[in-house]
Amino acid sequence: MILIAGLYACYRVPVTGRKQLNMLPESELSAMALTSYKQFLQNSKVVSGTNDARQISSVGKKIAAAAQRYLKLHNQSNRVHGYTWEFNLVQSKDINAWCMPGGKVVVYSGILPITKDEAGLAVVMSHEIAHAIARHGNERMSQALLAEAGGIALSLYLQQKPSQANVLFEQAYGLGISVGALLPFSRLQETEADKMGLVFMAMAGYDPTEAVGFWQRMQKASSGNVPAFLSTHPSDEKRIENIKEFLPTAKKYFKSIK
Ligand SMILES: [Zn+2]
Numbered sequence: 001m002i003l004i005a006g007l008y009a010c011y012r013v014p015v016t017g018r019k020q021l022n023m024l025p026e027s028e029l030s031a032m033a034l035t036s037y038k039q040f041l042q043n044s045k046v047v048s049g050t051n052d053a054r055q056i057s058s059v060g061k062k063i064a065a066a067a068q069r070y071l072k073l074h075n076q077s078n079r080v081h082g083y084t085w086e087f088n089l090v091q092s093k094d095i096n097a098w099c100m101p102g103g104k105v106v107v108y109s110g111i112l113p114i115t116k117d118e119a120g121l122a123v124v125m126s127h128e129i130a131h132a133i134a135r136h137g138n139e140r141m142s143q144a145l146l147a148e149a150g151g152i153a154l155s156l157y158l159q160q161k162p163s164q165a166n167v168l169f170e171q172a173y174g175l176g177i178s179v180g181a182l183l184p185f186s187r188l189q190e191t192e193a194d195k196m197g198l199v200f201m202a203m204a205g206y207d208p209t210e211a212v213g214f215w216q217r218m219q220k221a222s223s224g225n226v227p228a229f230l231s232t233h234p235s236d237e238k239r240i241e242n243i244k245e246f247l248p249t250a251k252k253y254f255k256s257i258k
Helices: 003-009 028-040 051-073 109-115 118-133 136-149 154-160 162-172 188-204 208-219 228-232 237-256
Strands: 045-047 088-089 097-100 104-108
Touching: 003 088, 003 097, 028 097, 028 136, 028 154, 028 162, 028 208, 051 118, 051 188, 088 109, 088 228, 097 118, 097 208, 104 109, 104 118, 109 118, 109 208, 118 188, 118 208, 136 154, 136 162, 162 228, 188 208, 208 228, 208 237
Parallel strands: 088 104
Antiparallel strands: 045 088, 097 104
């Protein structure tokens, strides 16, 4: 019992230090992610060779490198163990972006009018990369599995009910096709991804203050029908306040590389 408690205590979210419990094996989730990711790309129009596509790749690489630098400094490199980063732009009117465990990042072209420029793109990509590194999808998947199948091992559930397991996975990682089926990240997870994302973007050389403008533009975009991204990442005054509160901390990382 003590040994188990000791193992659980090893899971601490970077930047915030929150303890994580009841986590599924990240290696199994990464394997599921790779399958979903490949299928998604096959069924999507991947944009390559354009300025936008090049920008997504270059911003993504900078943020991933910054995140890895942060993790290394804090002895948490195991968080990205086995990650092979990939950054893709897909042609879609949907306003969305995500990062899967294993480092597979997808940006939908529909979000580009809201990110507006390179710094805005850095806000979204660092936020999504933060969700993956914080293992928020893992927490959501583990809760969903508990509710659905009473704490059965993921590998066993995959053998017994592969299609249900995939539905749970896609919901937990924000990949669901219909917006209604997506689970919103919790407020706690959103705040965590915001804080981590601000640190990562600052370390990558982007002014974290840009996050305020991005979330304000996102808030405006939510009048009318709710984009997929907003249904999983609710944007409101409280979020923007929280970001402003954390900015002085994030800016320390920005200055440190100037
Ligand atoms: Zn989020």
